[in-house]
Amino acid sequence: MIIAVSGADQAEFPHLFEQSSRLRHQVFVEEMGWEDLRRADGREFDQFDDEHAVHHFCxxxxxxxxxQRMLPTTRPNLLSSVFPELCEGTPPCSDRIWELTRYCVAPEHRDGRRGVSTAGSELIAGFVEWGMSSGIDNVIIEFEPMWVLRAMQLQFLARPLGFQRKIGNQQIVATQVTFGQRTIDAIRAFRGAHAPVLELWGRLGEATPQALAV
Known part of the structure; x- marks a missing residue:
């Protein structure tokens, strides 16, 4: 299950945001070496965790x-404000283009094939379902170059926006991916599961959060 929550609803779902901030710190600071993000409390968040972001929780x-976190490109985002050197020319900006950031999976859930875990493929299905239901058909992602080919294997049309550069201990390339029905069909075939994975909570929808009893 992928739960989508607006950043404006953080106070309504503190358990989701607390767990995800610790997962983000574990992956991006401890594993990837993004030392600028290190915090003594083991929680990672930044200036883009505001009311305009949309958060997806697996x-x-x-x-x-x-x-994973979705940011509108019509506002300051990671590519335009933090890593402009990853883009040759002006970063894309449109209501139909959002930026996918902070994609991560807990180490104990990194099973799967072709480098895509079960939880990871569910996150991918989730952002495509969310985009298709929201009038969004393009996403910008900063990821390792090998993911360009993997995206194309899942029927994304992938277009690098610049040259790869080292960030932390990884080589990263900013890529714009376009998707549609052909993409979600390919993702569901890859997963061997054809039911929708996305639920909208809070102001994004009317789902009742019964699955997360705390």
């Missing part, structure tokens, strides 16, 4: 095991 047995 939940298993009441625990957040995967996460």
């Amino acid at each position: 939940v298993r047995d009441g625990a957040v095991v995967g996460y």
Whole structure:
């Protein structure tokens, strides 16, 4: 299950945001070496965790095991404000283009094939379902170059926006990916599961958060 929550609803779902901030710190600081993000309390958040962001949580047995964040490109975002050197020319900006950031999966849930875990493929299905239901068909992602090919294998049209550069201990390339029905069909075939994965909570929808009893 992928739960989508507006950043404006953080106070309504503190357990989701607490768990995801610790997962983000574990992955991006401890594993990837983004030392500028290190905090003594082991929680990672930044200036883009505001009311304009949309957060996706992959939940298993009441625990957040995967996460990604969507940012509108019509506002300051990671590519335009933090890593402009990853883009040759002006970064894309449109209501139909959002930026996917902080994609991560807990180490114990990194199973799967072709480098895509079960939780990871569910997150991918979740952002495509969310985009298709929200009038969004393009996403910018800063990821390792190998993911360009993997995206194309899942029927994303992938277009690098610049050259790869080292960030932390990884080589990163900013890429714009376009998706549609062909993409979600390919993702569901890859997963071997064709049911929708996305639930909208809080002001994004009317779902009742019964699955996360705390």
